[in-house]
Amino acid sequence: MKRIESLRRGLQVMQLLRDEAPLSLAALARRSGLAKATLLRILVTLEDSGHARRGLGDGLWHAAGPVAEETDPDRRLTQVCGPLLDQLCQKVLWPSDVGVYHGGSIRVLETSRRVSPFLVNRVVNYGIHVLPSAMGRAVLAWASDADRAQILADLRNSAEPHDRLAAHPDKVEELIGDTRARGYAVRHPGYFVTVPREALVSAIAVPVMVQERAIAAVNLSWVASAQSEADFATAHLERLQQVAADIARAYA
Amino acid sequence: MKRIESLRRGLQVMQLLRDEAPLSLAALARRSGLAKATLLRILVTLEDSGHARRGLGDGLWHAAGPVAEETDPDRRLTQVCGPLLDQLCQKVLWPSDVGVYHGGSIRVLETSRRVSPFLVNRVVNYGIHVLPSAMGRAVLAWASDADRAQILADLRNSAEPHDRLAAHPDKVEELIGDTRARGYAVRHPGYFVTVPREALVSAIAVPVMVQERAIAAVNLSWVASAQSEADFATAHLERLQQVAADIARAYA
DNA sequence: ACCTGTGTTTCACTGTGTGAAACAACCCAC
DNA sequence: GTGGGTTGTTTCACACAGTGAAACACAGGT
Incomplete structure (x- = not known):
């Protein structure tokens, strides 16, 4: 059964964020091997559903669970x-x-x-x-x-x-x-x-x-x-x- | 900025699973409005990364966090x-x-x-x-x-x-x-x-x-x-x- | 025996996601 | 100030990946 490559990439980015806390876009690009453009679109999509957020102060990307389940x-x-x-x-x-x-x-x-x-x-x-x-x-x-x-x-x-x-x-x-x-x-x-x-x-x-x-x-x-x-x-x-x-x- | 439709769909399915616990493929298809084939590929992809699992006993799809963080x-x-x-x-x-x-x-x-x-x-x-x-x-x-x-x-x-x-x-x-x-x-x-x-x-x-x-x-x-x-x-x-x-x- | 529901697979099409490159803003060193 | 090296953002054409309809098989129930 084929997997959805796009979704896989997105989840992989989620995982990266979970593990290595706040990361800049460039840092993410390096670790994931994805192009920055691709990465950005993944990130905003994740942000929409509450799985990632961008710190206003530091401009870095943070991991985030949907608000309800954050402890x-x-x-x-x-x-x-x-x-x-x-x-x-x-x-x-x-x-x-x-x-x-x-x-x-x-x-x-x-x-x-x-x-x-x-x-x-x-x-x-x-x-x-x-x-x-x-x-x-x-x-x-x-x-x-x-x-x-x-x-x-x-x-x-x-x-x-x-x-x-x-x-x-x-x-x-x-x-x-x-x-x-x-x-x-x-x-x-x-x-x-x-x-x-x-x-x-x-x-x-x-x-x-x-x-x-x-x-x-x-x-x-x-x-x-x-x-x-x-x-x-x-x-x-x-x-x-x-x-x-x-x-x-x-x-x- | 454009969003990644495919990823969005996947996350939406994740959300559905989180909310309404164990769901059959058909039930998921109805609630999400996606074709069953599409849905299946989304689910196996989610399963690979540990965000969903299929119950061996009931055959239904359950929500799951990556194993480490399950409480x-x-x-x-x-x-x-x-x-x-x-x-x-x-x-x-x-x-x-x-x-x-x-x-x-x-x-x-x-x-x-x-x-x-x-x-x-x-x-x-x-x-x-x-x-x-x-x-x-x-x-x-x-x-x-x-x-x-x-x-x-x-x-x-x-x-x-x-x-x-x-x-x-x-x-x-x-x-x-x-x-x-x-x-x-x-x-x-x-x-x-x-x-x-x-x-x-x-x-x-x-x-x-x-x-x-x-x-x-x-x-x-x-x-x-x-x-x-x-x-x-x-x-x-x-x-x-x-x-x-x-x-x-x-x-x- | 039938039917309704399930999950699974195939397949052609097109729409979508992709990365390179060009761009702009910024910081730092010199 | 001036330049090189960051960074984040945007554009674009192409290929291919994701899509849904349909056909399929398999069950359970009446």
């Missing part, structure tokens, strides 16, 4: 938020990220920086600080009581200067109160994770709420000189909140 | 033993089954009866009794001490006449001793799970050993009038044990 929570979140971040960036033009709290800092799962026409900051930020960043503040402000206590406990154990504010409960309370009253979180004006000498970058963030818990945060960054925070918020906040809700729904 | 232990076992049972049946001609102990009886996971030219017994046996069946005896005789105690405890709670022997520890000990001494288990001559008036059917069975535990048993059945138990054992026992070892290796 690792972070990976599931990464998977569902990819297309939504992309879509948002198409409309707003400014880039945004999705981050989760983990062990004292915010980890960025996915970002649309590469898709954005503006080069806000190119460095991939690992370990964003909770208290001065927009995403961190959003997570903290809308966290459940237990989660918030855990986060603050973590931060008090930290030696980082940026986490030092956690020792002052009144200041933290005030920060949380302001944020909740405003409806969104803002980055501390003096906080630069990237190269210091850049143009001043602002950011707003909202939480991704699942079952009364803030499981993650989405932000939007822009260069402060282009637009005031108030203007930017009135222009894009609603859309950002919509995206957060979409992520939550797709994730749950 | 449910019974399903993994079913997957790996399929081809091996098939292969064995090609050489021995007589059919065989693989069964696991579960809650007081032996459940048949896979069988090569349909592949065998001899119609030994057509009824799919659910809930085979432990003490009079070859597979049950094999599992019991080579079980770990803890497992054996559990099995016997289960059986003593049963109301089934076939399980009554469990109340007599000396008889059970003797049965186990004989079986281990012989090196394989035999069916109790008077035990018929199928229609009673059939030609007399004999069976021998050996355990599938993984990490010192009997996780399952494989048997071979034949009509007693064709060959004596001794002759049959000398002819096929070695091969049967080889298959049991192969299953264990593939499973572990």
Whole structure:
């Protein structure tokens, strides 16, 4: 009985992705021996059915199971938020990220920086600080009581200067109160994770709420000189909140 | 960007299999709208890469992940033993089954009866009794001490006449001793799970050993009038044990 | 004995997938 | 800045691979 060569190739690529995690198109072409054009068409086909996804941030190809059966929570979140971040960036033009709290800092799962026409900051930020960043503040402000206590406990154990504010409960309370009253979180004006000498970058963030818990945060960054925070918020906040809700729904 | 129609179809079939469990070729043809010939070639291609498997017993198509990542232990076992049972049946001609102990009886996971030219017994046996069946005896005789105690405890709670022997520890000990001494288990001559008036059917069975535990048993059945138990054992026992070892290796 | 359903095989056609090559964007080194 | 070497993307003509209809065999059931 004859086999379908085309399908065989596709499955072989799936296998390759499963084994050797994130791979660039060229790397895939080398390992599989297929022409790049062929490979690309295979990949987009796989992507359509949810068996592969392209990282917005790194541009690499990742393995992915159809969303329902993905077990690792972070990976599931990464998977569902990819297309939504992309879509948002198409409309707003400014880039945004999705981050989760983990062990004292915010980890960025996915970002649309590469898709954005503006080069806000190119460095991939690992370990964003909770208290001065927009995403961190959003997570903290809308966290459940237990989660918030855990986060603050973590931060008090930290030696980082940026986490030092956690020792002052009144200041933290005030920060949380302001944020909740405003409806969104803002980055501390003096906080630069990237190269210091850049143009001043602002950011707003909202939480991704699942079952009364803030499981993650989405932000939007822009260069402060282009637009005031108030203007930017009135222009894009609603859309950002919509995206957060979409992520939550797709994730749950 | 164009998609690969052929690959798309294949993935769609995969999805169908994932959703609606075991499906016949005709049923698949109806749901997918593809021609049966096309479908068959898709299925064998999927089978090659371990994404689908055809049940030897029911002839239906099942969903399957590549063996390594399958989580449910019974399903993994079913997957790996399929081809091996098939292969064995090609050489021995007589059919065989693989069964696991579960809650007081032996459940048949896979069988090569349909592949065998001899119609030994057509009824799919659910809930085979432990003490009079070859597979049950094999599992019991080579079980770990803890497992054996559990099995016997289960059986003593049963109301089934076939399980009554469990109340007599000396008889059970003797049965186990004989079986281990012989090196394989035999069916109790008077035990018929199928229609009673059939030609007399004999069976021998050996355990599938993984990490010192009997996780399952494989048997071979034949009509007693064709060959004596001794002759049959000398002819096929070695091969049967080889298959049991192969299953264990593939499973572990 | 019939019929309806299955799974399997064959076969001609055309539509589809293929890879080479040309292309554009990018990064890095010098 | 300028160039070489990446990378990802697109185009294109050709061959061949995949397709579905149909004819086939084999079962089970009434």
